[in-house]
Amino acid sequence: MKFINPVIPGFYPDPSICRAGEDYYLVNSTFHYFPGVPVFHSRDLVNWQQIGHCLTRPEQLELAGLESSMGIFAPTLRYHEGYFYMITTLINGRASGGMRNFYVRADHPAGPWSDPVFLDWPGIDPSLFFDEDGRVYITGTNGFSGEPAGIYQAEIGLETGKLLSPRQLIWTGTGGKSPEGPHLYRMNGWYYLLIAEGGTEYGHMVTIARSTGPSGPFEAAPGNPIMSNRSTGQLIQATGHADLVQAHDGSWWAVMLGIRPVSRRHHLGRETCLAPVAWSPDGWPVAGNGAQLELEMEGPDFYHGPRPAEARLDHFAAAELQEYWSFLRNPYPADWSLRERQGWLTLHGSAVTLNDTDSPAFVACRQQHFRCAFSALLQFTPEDGDEAGLSVYMNELHHYEIALTGVNGQRYLLLRKRAGSIWMVAEQAAYAGDTVILRIQADRKGYSFSYQLPGEAEWHLLGHAESSLLSTEVAGGFTGVYLGMYATGNGTRAKQPAYFDWADYRIDE
Template sequence: MKYANPVISGFHPDPSICRVDDDYYLVTSTFEYFPGVPVFHSKDLVNWRRIGHCLTRESQLPLHQAGSSAGIYAPTIRHHDGWFYMVTTNVSGVGNFYVRSRKAEGPWSELIGVAQGGIDPSLLFDDDGKVYFQSVQNGPQGEGIYQCVIRIETGEMLTESRLIWKGTGGNNPEAPHLYKIKNQYYLMIAEGGTELGHMETIARSENPFGPFEACPHNPILTHRSTDLPIQAAGHADLVETQDGSWWAVLLGIRPPTYPRRHHLGRETFLAPVTWTEDGWPIIGDNGRVLEQMDAPSLAPHPWPTPPVRDDFDAAELNDEWIFLRNPAPGSWSLEERPGALTLRGSEATLDEIASPAFVGRRLSHFDCRLAAQLDFEPGSAVEEAGITLFMNGKHHYDLAVTQREGRKVLMLRRTVGSLRTEQFFDCGVGPVELRVRAESHRFVFFFREANGSQIEAGWGETHFLSTEIAGGFTGVIAAMYAVSGRDAEQATSAFFDWFDYEPLNT
């Protein structure tokens, strides 16, 4: 039986995995989005479902000053002695920390800080009770992987940080994971940067502090200088299944255009791991990850397909929905109009480092249909509400209802760096349906008024919202938003009666 990569599509980078008996749990980075660090559950390594987030409270995840692609970097999840631990870095706040929980779905504890600097932290619980903490930093001994022993109850460093490996010479040695396998310590890292030169390398030692011997087969994973449809493969984590086989989760990109530009973000891929006779792992098909690969021997365990439409009739938002930084109090509600998501805008816009009224989800398919029904009667030209395809504050496409010269109009805005275009269309009183047809190379925007007539407003290229042009580490978010130009208490409410997300051509 075959499985298809990626196993988690859309903006889900830096995956880390652990196994508890017959269950697998995985986390990914979230950067400036809230809640932070989604937790996924699987029975077969191929089919995953989101079961919650590790960081659901502002006390755990302050993001008010987090710029685009700042915030939460590269989490690691581990399980030990009945506890789940998730360790990560808030580069816009407290630095390195971890939280813990008895259940992967949470709730998770308040932050436990670790004084060792750097990013991309990881943990190894050794057989003798010691807990080793790794991170990458440019420290007193140069750039590389540093390690200390910590007290897991408090995060206190019990030893000084020591450089344990600089890698094989590639730039940006990062994403360390230390494993104890057959009484040897294997240190696996990413090198080459999280772009087209990305690769995975490994070394081993009989001592957790080294010295480490580099694998003679390095890199054990890379797609550099290939024409494979999956690129930038790296930042991997290993897991052993209950049948004794080994697997890796890793990030990669799927650029739909040439030159290579990707807008869905870095996604989560799965690959088998084989071991050489001299005890070294090789990821995938001789260091390559393919779109179709042989599935694990675990019993297939698919989850129900999510519904296309969210009617916003539940008591809480489902786990697909995320906010841009910490949501401002009063900016959203499921209670003001039952059966609708209400957004109340403020002066905060999509262009700045702020917390606008914004509820979004990851764009996870090249081809899909997006739609929302909006009931909004703007009170002035500074008020607008609609849907956005958002990469960052300088790169986003918006289809919104606003006012011009005292008339309600529909606006298509395209913001690409310092360039901005706006087109306006007459829009009658009453609800309007906003639609987007996403294709691999372009987004096409439509709106439909209450009388049923559909109008194509225009389109924009996907590559203008790609990492290669917009910069950063995230992917496109499809969101509902509102702006009022005033305090939220004075804003006109925007009611979203439903939102559709329908994959096409899957």
């Protein structure tokens, strides 16, 4: 039976996968969003359900002061002797000028996960390999100043995080830029080293080499790259950063990231895709159909069709937020609550706005589909300067809002657009009430912003905005668009809280 890529749409990049029996688990990068590193579960490799996050506590993940697209890079997930291990890099950027690699572990991937074990290891994209003789290896990229670009490795003491052997360069790749994202596997007497090359843009590719020992020397596959959609007409592009898994029926599969550009610009982020892996008679793998990832592909024999899309209507009645909600960096506890008003999400707007590299009162989910609608019922009594509403957010320099605000003693509904240094209130309408339903509708090329009075059927359009101005090619960075609820005092603490009775993400495709 065929399935449709991406299998996890939206901003879910750098997938890493492992198997425990007939259960499959997958993690992704989250950069400056909190909680960090979502964990997904599947029984068929196609239908995935989020079951938690690896990094849910400030003690595990401190993101304060980080610029957009800093934070958590490229995790690897592995299962060994009853424990799940997630290893990753926290890049501090300009906040403290460095990076730290660490791992956490859990006896179940839904958590809770341990506090970090920090490693004496530079670079990014660390991966763990558990060999049959009990030795554990860490593999990653160049990191020290002056180190040649390539893949580095050492034996590591897992409990202490200390290296047990010298750090050494084991492969420089096939000549593509930025050799990264390494994973080591042992199969049929060979050690296979899978990496990404070409940069995480349109030249991205997956390459592989093998050796009779874990430290090399590594021989490159004659058919490299074993996966790349560069210079093709495929609807999914920039495929790379893959991880392999052998299914419980013996078949092989690869997960990898890819993008779905609209007129050579993509705004949903890098997404998780799946491809079959075939092995040649001489022992080399090829992913996809002729080393290409297609939008529609043949699934595993144990895949029996797509599950219905999950409803994303949240009435905020639970004690905790649903797993799909995120914050920008570590949220301030005083900024939000599910208990202050039962059955409502309460946001206390602070001096922090969506233009700041800080944590505003902002609760958001990823936009996962080109055609979708995000709406919420807001109850808010703004004073001058206070505002609350919905945002389409890429980063602090590229976002759109529809909001209820106070100006000179009057209340208004506004549509604001920001694209770099261009920042404007595009539309504004007087509004006497304190309760309103706000809606953002998306299609492939843009967004429309409208509002509705409770109890009425008519929607009132405020305006439109282009998705291309929120694309990675314009806004930069490594993330994708979020849709969310926010409140702010615009430089001061808002005097009144904003209450959201419900929020609804609805697929229109």
